[in-house]
Amino acid sequence: MFDFFFQFPVWVQAAIKGLAVILVIFPIAGVCSMAERKVAAWVQDRPGPNRAVVPWIAWIPVIGKFLQRLGVFHVMADGGKMLFKEDSTPGHVNKFYFIAAPLLAMVPALTTVAVVPFGAYFDDAGRTIPLILANLDVGLLAVFAISSLGVYSLILAGWASNSKYPFLGSVRASAQLISYELSMTLSILPVFLWINAPGSTGTLGLVRVVEFQSQSGLVGGAWFCFFMPISAFIFLVCLFAETNRQPFDTIESEADLVGSFHTEYGAFKWGLFFVAEYSHMIVGSGIFMLLFCGGWNPLPWLPLATLVGWLHHISGWAFTVHPLFVGIFSIAIFLGKVLAMIFFFMWIRWTVPRFRYDQVMKIGWRFLLPLSIANLLAYAVAIAFIQK
């Protein structure tokens, strides 16, 4: 049915797939900003944005009203405002780097998606074919390498703004992101020590991690967050710090830094920073889900293949084992888990107050880093004994 797609040259296929993924990520990042306002409102016992509505949708009896109350049209209103506002560039900035910074923020944020698998289907032989833009062996290493480039955009923005608060903010950003990258990388090493058992071909790919969590049996089906809760915890905390989220958003703390690195930005350039930040969050949540929460497997000890088998068994419909259905089904599961994770990000944001900058440094260097090293050593010894 879709054979024509595979007739295209490889680069056309890659471009189409890449565009499709970006076309999903970009709106989700936009909607996240709306969800943030809405979750904030609910936590604070108020209804939140609920006025904007498109006339012909308002005419639909119940659904129109529901969508309006949910505030979905405020996304368009916000986006429209951001697009059509005057995009001013202050006179005292370094124009080239000032304009380059938001673009540089977008590039790594959207590039990392390429090596993140977001679903899978099974071919006739029963093998798992992951849905991924580039199934590289370096996998996670590529994610870390590219996403850490994001800090350059913050530094450039702060420096090019040529004013003191953006500059302070960017100095903080560089220090914070570099500090937490250490513990983040160390915390996931036990996972890869475990899946790269002696005798198997080594890989840092995320597909392999999910395959490991999709096996049968009590041990095989368990997600890594059960085996390695400390790793998962450290990774999660570092994820909050790396994505500048509360309680680690000292980089943007408006109380002491005005707006930090985006103080001098407005309109569309400012919007790009935010879409980049939410894209980082989406990719980060995705990686957390892949590493520690079973990727596209719906529940621990219930891999996707089993669930699809049950569906086929109960309903008897042939399409439930069609690769297209399985692929979309797995993407839906994975996306659902990622969105749940993003909700958790927001939930934490409205619960925990912001750490002071020295506390952030203290937690990073004097708590998380020793903990992640100890964790790595403990698991290295244990895995050496188990796998001989």
Add this chain to the structure above:
Amino acid sequence: MAVIQLERKPLTFAERTYLPQIIRGLKTTMKHLVAPAVTLEYPEQRPDIPDGYRGVPTLVKDPNGREKCVSCQLCEFVCPPKAIRITPGEIPPDAPGAHVEKAPQAFDIDMLRCIYCGLCQEVCPEEAIWLQKQYSMTGLTREEMVNHKDRLYELGGTLPDQHHKWDKKKAAEEHGNAH
């Protein structure tokens, strides 16, 4: 009273990790997340204004429909921002309330000047001017923001008092003092 010495316990390990507190905080925020909103959605839902609220100053009539103001101009003189302007007028001799002698010909309150202090209400010997429950005063021009006499009576309505001071005075004049 005896002094009770409390033992200051050092923080436990769990407390120092800060995690149980975060989890309790998450529970609290989740409770609020599912709780219904406590805010009013303003233009559709209006707040209940308590009695004694000092909103827009208005003029009132007595139960017989007579305007209570006798245009003594005390409010005009007491008004700190000089928002009130009264043009005194005579009551025609053939009118039913002729014994009151005076009523305002024009009564303007400039709501752009009014500071809602309530001194006009306090100073009025006739209980004719009242700050009532209207709290939202808007207009598109400066002229619209000036409340004229008819508008003031429309906002004010009737004060259900039973003093009928002027009627008693007239009755006393006609039939002699009861005391």
